[in-house]
Amino acid sequence: MAGLLEGRRALVVGVANKRSMAWGIARALAREGADLALTYQTERFKENLDELVTELPRPVLEFPLDVTVDGSLDALADALSREWDRLDVLVHSVAHARSDELAGRFVNTSRDGWGLALDVSAYSLVGLARVMLPLLKASGSASIMALTYLGSERVLPNYNVMGVAKAALESAMRYLAADLGADGIRVNAISAGPVKTLAASGVKGFSSMLHEIEQRAPLRRNITTEDVGNAAVFLASDWARNITGQVLFVDAGYHVMGI
Numbered sequence: 001m002a003g004l005l006e007g008r009r010a011l012v013v014g015v016a017n018k019r020s021m022a023w024g025i026a027r028a029l030a031r032e033g034a035d036l037a038l039t040y041q042t043e044r045f046k047e048n049l050d051e052l053v054t055e056l057p058r059p060v061l062e063f064p065l066d067v068t069v070d071g072s073l074d075a076l077a078d079a080l081s082r083e084w085d086r087l088d089v090l091v092h093s094v095a096h097a098r099s100d101e102l103a104g105r106f107v108n109t110s111r112d113g114w115g116l117a118l119d120v121s122a123y124s125l126v127g128l129a130r131v132m133l134p135l136l137k138a139s140g141s142a143s144i145m146a147l148t149y150l151g152s153e154r155v156l157p158n159y160n161v162m163g164v165a166k167a168a169l170e171s172a173m174r175y176l177a178a179d180l181g182a183d184g185i186r187v188n189a190i191s192a193g194p195v196k197t198l199a200a201s202g203v204k205g206f207s208s209m210l211h212e213i214e215q216r217a218p219l220r221r222n223i224t225t226e227d228v229g230n231a232a233v234f235l236a237s238d239w240a241r242n243i244t245g246q247v248l249f250v251d252a253g254y255h256v257m258g259i
């Protein structure tokens, strides 16, 4: 049986290792027949990527990318447009904040720490969409998605400036959805429940959050990166052709709970 994304071309930004949300998404997109291009932040991550991609059914393209450097974004767009004449799916799965800005009192957030967190974790969605616009327009029905977290709208311990960055990311997602809709481009976010990844290791008390969710989420369990990958397949596919500007929660229902 043909996959849901047969013939679609997807760029996934943010695979660090096999635990990454982006890797769960890459695997699910590949399973459904999409051709993949992946990026790596540094040579250390490229080693992980080279090993991981051997699990995928088809060869993938790999490019370096540091989202804080305009030249790096432009170089990625140039390199990708030499390989592909269109881009159907763009996945943004990137975030970073200084660990001392995550723990401690929010009032102590520094101007630098604020700038870094919002640049890497929120502006990068706009920067990526801009450099990829010609390829995305050529798709005729492209789907952009970003990974977000409940800390954008609720106060959660040890999330601090990253909550502000996720609020900015979700707002940017909506503005992009409005701006790019006329080009046939949808823009959405997946709000994932907590998963133990490299980025999550910077959040103090993370294991107790996982335990709390098992007790209190409507479905009484935690999610996996495979769940996130399956939601990404839906958003990438034509089944979601009239869904844009939305935050889709993949969190076992945790966000609906009061206490």
Ligand SMILES: NC(=O)c1ccc[n+]([C@@H]2O[C@H](COP(=O)([O-])OP(=O)(O)OC[C@H]3O[C@@H](n4cnc5c(N)ncnc54)[C@H](O)[C@@H]3O)[C@@H](O)[C@H]2O)c1
Binding pocket: 013, 014, 015, 016, 017, 019, 020, 021, 022, 040, 041, 045, 065, 066, 067, 068, 092, 093, 094, 095, 096, 120, 147, 148, 149, 191, 192, 193, 194, 195, 196, 197, 198, 199, 200
């Ligand atoms: N793990 C969770 O519990 C959870 C929950 C909800 C949302 N998210 C979001 O999922 C996304 C992916 O995070 P993850 O948990 O898979 O962790 P991860 O550490 O596996 O992925 C983070 C990625 O960001 C990349 N990155 C950081 N700075 C970069 C830069 N300057 N240029 C290019 N890439 C850069 C890293 O290389 C890495 O690949 C993030 O947006 C995160 O906030 C994670």
